[in-house]
Amino acid sequence: MNKNKTLSLTTYGLKNTNQRKALYELLQKQNQPVKAEDLYKELQNKNIAISLSTIYRILDAFLEKGIVSKTTIDNDGVIYYEVPRSKHFHHLICLSCHKIVNFENCPIHDFEDELANKTNFAIAYHQLDVYGYCPECLAKMKEKHSTIK
Amino acid sequence: MNKNKTLSLTTYGLKNTNQRKALYELLQKQNQPVKAEDLYKELQNKNIAISLSTIYRILDAFLEKGIVSKTTIDNDGVIYYEVPRSKHFHHLICLSCHKIVNFENCPIHDFEDELANKTNFAIAYHQLDVYGYCPECLAKMKEKHSTIK
DNA sequence: GTCCTTGCAAATTTTTTGCATTTGA
DNA sequence: TCAAATGCAAAAAATTTGCAAGGAC
Numbered sequence: 001m002n003k004n005k006t007l008s009l010t011t012y013g014l015k016n017t018n019q020r021k022a023l024y025e026l027l028q029k030q031n032q033p034v035k036a037e038d039l040y041k042e043l044q045n046k047n048i049a050i051s052l053s054t055i056y057r058i059l060d061a062f063l064e065k066g067i068v069s070k071t072t073i074d075n076d077g078v079i080y081y082e083v084p085r086s087k088h089f090h091h092l093i094c095l096s097c098h099k100i101v102n103f104e105n106c107p108i109h110d111f112e113d114e115l116a117n118k119t120n121f122a123i124a125y126h127q128l129d130v131y132g133y134c135p136e137c138l139a140k141m142k143e144k145h146s147t148i149k
Numbered sequence: 150m151n152k153n154k155t156l157s158l159t160t161y162g163l164k165n166t167n168q169r170k171a172l173y174e175l176l177q178k179q180n181q182p183v184k185a186e187d188l189y190k191e192l193q194n195k196n197i198a199i200s201l202s203t204i205y206r207i208l209d210a211f212l213e214k215g216i217v218s219k220t221t222i223d224n225d226g227v228i229y230y231e232v233p234r235s236k237h238f239h240h241l242i243c244l245s246c247h248k249i250v251n252f253e254n255c256p257i258h259d260f261e262d263e264l265a266n267k268t269n270f271a272i273a274y275h276q277l278d279v280y281g282y283c284p285e286c287l288a289k290m291k292e293k294h295s296t297i298k
Numbered sequence: 299g300t301c302c303t304t305g306c307a308a309a310t311t312t313t314t315t316g317c318a319t320t321t322g323a
Numbered sequence: 324t325c326a327a328a329t330g331c332a333a334a335a336a337a338t339t340t341g342c343a344a345g346g347a348c
Contacts, residue, residue: 015322017328036313051330056313058328066244069280070224077226077337078312092270095215101268107260108277115279119250121241123281128257130264131218132272164347166303185338200305205338207303226312227337 012065019050023058024067033071033080066124074098075129084125091129096137161214168199172207173216182220182229215273223247224278233274240278245286 009016009024026042027034036059040052059081062068069084074093089102108126116123133141158165158173175191176183185208189201208230211217218233223242238251257275265272282290 010323015327017322019329037311049330053314053331054329061328064244066280066282072221072224072226075219075221075228075276077221077228079224079226092264092268092272094270095213095273101270103264103268107257111256112279115241115252116281119241119252120284120287121243121250121279121281122287123241123279124244125281126277126279127224128275128277130261130270130272130275131215132265132270132274133215135269138269138271159348164302166347168304186336198305202306202339203304 012067014061014065018048019054020058020061022046022048022050023055024062027062027068027081027083030082033073033082035078035080039081069125069127071127074100088125090127093129093131094134094137095131096133096141099134099136101134161216163210163214167197168203169207169210171195171197171199172204173211176211176217176230176232179231182222182231184227184229188230218274218276220276222278223249237274239276242278242280243283243286244280245282245290248283248285250283 009020014020022043023039026039036052036055040050040055043050043055059068059070062081063070067083068081071080071082072078073080073091087104088106089104090106092101092103093099106128108128112123112126115121158169163169171192172188175188185201185204189199189204192199192204208217208219211230212219216232217230220229220231221227222229222240236253237255238253239255241250241252242248255277257277261272261275264270
């Protein structure tokens with residue numbers, strides 16, 4: 001019925017190996033960014049043979065094609081991957097308790113067009129994270145302060 | 150003339166150790182994000198005794214106080230630190246050749262206010278990175294494509 | 299004096315690489 | 324066929340942690 005069922009990575013100039021197909025499929029299913037290790041475990045659970053280094057290498061290939069994007073969360077040095085979608089989240093992160101709040105309304109789409117015109121880049125996606133102190137931590141700070149006084 | 154010359158980390162509730170003072174001073178001088186290792190080397194060159202693990206611990210303390218912010222560049226898993234300033238750069242990164250172009254005009258300041266009102270976070274700073282293909286890589290891709298045809 | 303901070307070394311975590319083998323086009 | 328992709332094991336890179344000693348307040 002639908003030829004897309006047999007998914008073709010060759011469109012991107014990538015060989016259609018079992019490992020790549022499995023990884024591509026798995027990435028499509030995620031509804032949040034995942035790390036290489038997560039993908040490895042999930043594929044192991046499904047008894048799909050793949051090594052972790054292959055996952056890293058495939059992810060690099062996908063990144064170069066824009067099939068996936070990479071992100072960090074709270075900049076902790078761990079890299080997360082996801083399929084870029086028009087509907088996406090950004091993070092608001094507390095500097096004190098490291099709570100992460102997602103927000104969806106993204107203010108920079110128009111800006112991207114402007115940037116594309118200015119730089120002649122073909123823009124694929126972006127990452128935006130905002131840092132600050134959450135209401136709870138702010139309250140704690142105030143409390144502490146007034147006790148000292 | 151200026152009391153600020155003797156800088157006081159105690160304002161932030163941090164003990165005023167030599168290592169902290171030296172690191173704080175050094176961070177102030179940077180005009181771009183630096184990694185822990187960079188800071189370590191620079192302090193060694195100045196014959197200031199400090200260990201790398203102490204640098205990481207101090208940076209963590211500074212992060213929690215909002216004295217520094219952390220960033221990744223092209224999400225390569227290395228963490229960079231800088232003193233947040235109102236004038237700051239964001240990155241436009243090529244997915245193919247990993248060229249990094251800075252841009253200064255930041256479109257989200259108004260948005261931050263809105264976000265603060267909505268979430269009651271006290272917002273300190275943000276990170277924005279845009280990914281795409283640079284004009285040169287785009288040209289190469291086109292060339293390749295037409296050769297195949 | 300007490301609690302916080304530091305140094306050192308070892309451990310952990312994440313990612314990359316070399317090389318022999320396998321596989322898709 | 325043959326360049327490209329994979330697996331394995333080892334290495335590299337970045338960051339964290341335990342613990343004993345030192346230092347600020």
